[in-house]
Amino acid sequence: MPEDLNWAIGGEAGDGIDSTGKIFAQALSRAGRHVFTSKDFASRIRGGYTAYKIRTSVDRVESVVDRLDILIALTQRTVEENMEELHEGSVIIYDGERTTMKDFEAPDGMIGLNVPLRRLAEEAGGAIMQNIVALGAACEVSEFPIENLDESLEKRFGQKGGSIVENNSKAARAGQEYVRENYDLDLDYELETTDADYVLLNGDEAIGMGAIAAGCRFYAGYPITPATNVMEYMTGRVEQFGGAVVQAEDELSAINMALGAARAGARSMTATSGPGIDLMTETFGLIATSETPLVITNVMRSGPSTGMPTKQEQGDLNQMLYGGHGEIPRFVLTPTSISECFHKTVEAFNLAEKYQTPVYLAADLALAVSEQTFPPEEFDMDKVEIDRGKVVDEESLGEWVNDKQQFKPHALTEDGVSPRAFPGTKGGAHMSTGLEHDELGRRTEDTDMRVEQVDKRNRKVETAIENEDWSPREFGDADSGNLVISWGSNEGAIREAMEFLEEDDVSVRFLSVPYIFPRPDLTEEIAAADDVIVVECNATGQFADLIEHDALRRVKRLNKYNGVRFKADELAAKIKQALSESVEATP
């Protein structure tokens, strides 16, 4: 009996794939099962293959694997697209009465369940419920108590009123009945339920939730996949906490609005993806020079240019690290899991205000669109702390004035951090500019002041390196000579890959790095290792370059850039192979 079950529904965009998948995922989560979901989608609204996949287990699941046990295929193409993941014994649920599926036959060794989804749905009250009929059939196949679907249907359709929930529930049971009556299945699934209470959310939602928890009150953005969900999440919620969400006319405007709000004293954020980051880079320098705290979320997708908007990649590391003319102090945070999206967002706001710098918070598509179950304690609001840094008020402002009683917003301090006065604070009126300036914020071309201000801004980074914890997240066997290093969303897949590797007696030490700049100094760990493998979703190994630069040592690179995230079993095989090879020269 497999410990986890891999389930998917696939069809054409517009077939309601997403909402059906979500209903099932929520039902599983409410039944106390862990869930990890992923989506395959194309960059179009109607037509084009799309799928929603769920991996579920009573144990925590953090990634996807290359296996599908039950597939609801609304189109032939769904089966073709997933051929490699289907295996002997996989169950394919389809509607043979659908014109496109008329001649479909399950491939050898697989079990085809021909269920008249549409007809049963019509009988239950409307063809639109055909996916729900399929869900009912899937419940029967996996021996998942169908009552669990009801709550999930209630959550989805409850507000629509009338008999919608009831009809859907009826449709699901029709699917269940049909399979029960027409097939004599002898499968070994039994999706156990537990008493656990889980929440189910994706990375974009975790970022939005983290932002609100951290006191973010202003958000300006411009829609772009896969960052739009952050904005959609914030919309309507931030307002409940006295804030505002504004859809700007473009990214240039979005970041400048966010900057204006930040200068007015609000905790402020914008989110975008690669092309938007390009546009925002102009203002990025201004934010750094004017020492304005701002969180800029980059939900990376496949580039360059418009690239593959709906596909995974971690290709913007260099852009975030080096983008912008001149030299710009900044922080670059890269949450490594969905729950870290929450925690790192909170941290990003604190860092931004403590050091009065722009902070890139970089998630990637795999984190943004995948959902995962967590015990709610993982998002314990009581543990969230807000640190606004050196904000001065009418009284304390007096410590920061020159002999003419003028406030010094860019005072040269030992730690590099200057006082901050929000507009409205008596006696604090001052200007700030992207031009090089003196302590008062006024333009200067004085050679000494230029050097002092540059040093001051860079000193903030040094102070932060000293005062904050930049350590990686560590997993596995600390004594193993096999060191795997990664950043961003790959953590979950690597952790699960380690379990596969363990079965093969391969031990691994794994460092998952949530900070690109500043980043942990891994020199010692790297020196102690026999083999170092850097895993990332890009072609050139941007993080591996940094590691080699830091540790003065060649590393092995495990890169994937076909647009699909790493999968646990795939990684296990690749890591094993990499361990057996000698280090190649950097391309």
Added chain:
Amino acid sequence: MSSDVRFTDFKSDKQPTWCPGCGDFGTMNGMMKGLAETGNDPDNTFLVAGIGCSGKIGTYMHSYALHGVHGRALPVGIGAKLANPNLEVMVAGGDGDGFSIGAGHFVHAVRRNVNMTYVVMDNRIYGLTKGQASPTSREDFETSTTPDGPMQAPVNPHALALAAGGTFIAQSFSSDALRHVEIIKQAIEHPGFAFVNCYSPCVTFNDVDTYDYFRDSLVDLKEEDHDPTDKDAAKDVIFDSEKEYMGVIYKDENSVPFEERWGISEDMSQIEDKPPEGAMDLVREFY
């Protein structure tokens, strides 16, 4: 807000480096007077400026100010005003800053109608980069980059504003101090986005759109029986190809600012050192 604020309180101790005689002096003085006479003080005023000779205004005035990047001042002002509606927000910049690189933001700022004042110091040329054609330059105006003139129609900023749903559209002239201050004050008091295009001659690079030219050609709408609440009358003024006008061209008396329509009224700068009350509900939504 204190009532005993004088306009000199808005003056910084930095001497302007504008060329002697530059129109920007008059434009700025009028802004300072307008702010003071409408009961504002430097500590509740947030001034955002773009890049250009005009953009230097933030250095010469005393208030909370941000000197931004070229063409992007308006969104900064919008963000600040929404984050703290108690602030008096004023945005200033040149015609290049506002109608060339920032044209997109201009149109959207107009239609967004946030309660703030936008003053364009229009000299019909790029001053700071030393004399190239600007979007308001005349079609035959010869410059270093357009030796035969731009050979394209100048933008009509007022027409843009009216088309975008502007609720306050005015034209002033930096050397007519009285009228300029009057117009600025009305702009500040207008509930919504107030756009004031102010002719501010560049004495160094523009020998066509000079003080004399404006003095001789500008017709004061005050003397014309113009009803600024009449949109058709405003259209006639804006599209008059014979004459140039000065005064409030259009004013929508029913203007409701964006923030009011959206129910944004709080000063967002004050937050507690823990998540907001009810934050745990955000987690519960995901059950």
